[in-house]
Amino acid sequence: MPEIKNNTPENEEEILENTDDLKAEDTEELTEEEPEETPEETVEETVSEEVPEDAAEGPEVLTEEPEEKKSFFSRKKDKKIAEYEEKILKLTDQMQRLMAEFDNYRKRTEKEKSSMFDNGVMKAVERVLPVVDNFERGISSVPEEDRDDQFYKGMDQIYKQLVKVLSDLGVEPMETVDKPFDLNLHNAVLQVPSEEEEKSGMVAQELQKGYTYKGNVLRHAMVSVYE
Numbered sequence: 001m002p003e004i005k006n007n008t009p010e011n012e013e014e015i016l017e018n019t020d021d022l023k024a025e026d027t028e029e030l031t032e033e034e035p036e037e038t039p040e041e042t043v044e045e046t047v048s049e050e051v052p053e054d055a056a057e058g059p060e061v062l063t064e065e066p067e068e069k070k071s072f073f074s075r076k077k078d079k080k081i082a083e084y085e086e087k088i089l090k091l092t093d094q095m096q097r098l099m100a101e102f103d104n105y106r107k108r109t110e111k112e113k114s115s116m117f118d119n120g121v122m123k124a125v126e127r128v129l130p131v132v133d134n135f136e137r138g139i140s141s142v143p144e145e146d147r148d149d150q151f152y153k154g155m156d157q158i159y160k161q162l163v164k165v166l167s168d169l170g171v172e173p174m175e176t177v178d179k180p181f182d183l184n185l186h187n188a189v190l191q192v193p194s195e196e197e198e199k200s201g202m203v204a205q206e207l208q209k210g211y212t213y214k215g216n217v218l219r220h221a222m223v224s225v226y227e
Helices: 009-032 039-050 053-057 059-063 067-140 150-169
Strands: 171-173 186-192 203-208 211-213 216-219 221-226
Touching (some): 067 150, 067 211, 150 171, 186 203
Parallel strands (some): 186 221
Antiparallel strands (some): 171 211, 203 221
């Protein structure tokens, strides 16, 4: 068994000497080792190692949208543009149709107005024509020697004025005598013999004048026809 020494003053001095030797050796070892890095240097090195070189550009790299996200928004924008273009085409087509319908309506109403006016004129003139016929009969019954009378001249002037008013409205008398008989223009009431074969079927005499209004028959002419 090892010998147990008593803690005498002599032994205590030896223990203290040994302790001092150990402290001296530890101090020499610490001086020979490299100095430890400070916490600040360690943090800087860690940051410099972890942050890549491209991080210097910083915000631009971080704010840039990913390719997938950009393509999603671009597709959404293209879809919206396509929808708006389709709506524009539909509205344009509707507007063109409405303009065409309005133009047809305008033409139709103008035609109806013109037709109503023409019908009104024709009905009014039909009532005036018998008055014209009476003027013609009265004037034609006056002998040649009495036609210098002022009364006759006055009646003749009124008749001419009435005929001019009708002409201004578009009412014109038909030319019938020695013209071929036409069922669309003439109303034959008599047949008279003809000495010339060439006159067969021609109008021999006008018994009542016929009139046209703007090319349309207003009143058929009452005539006699050669056999």
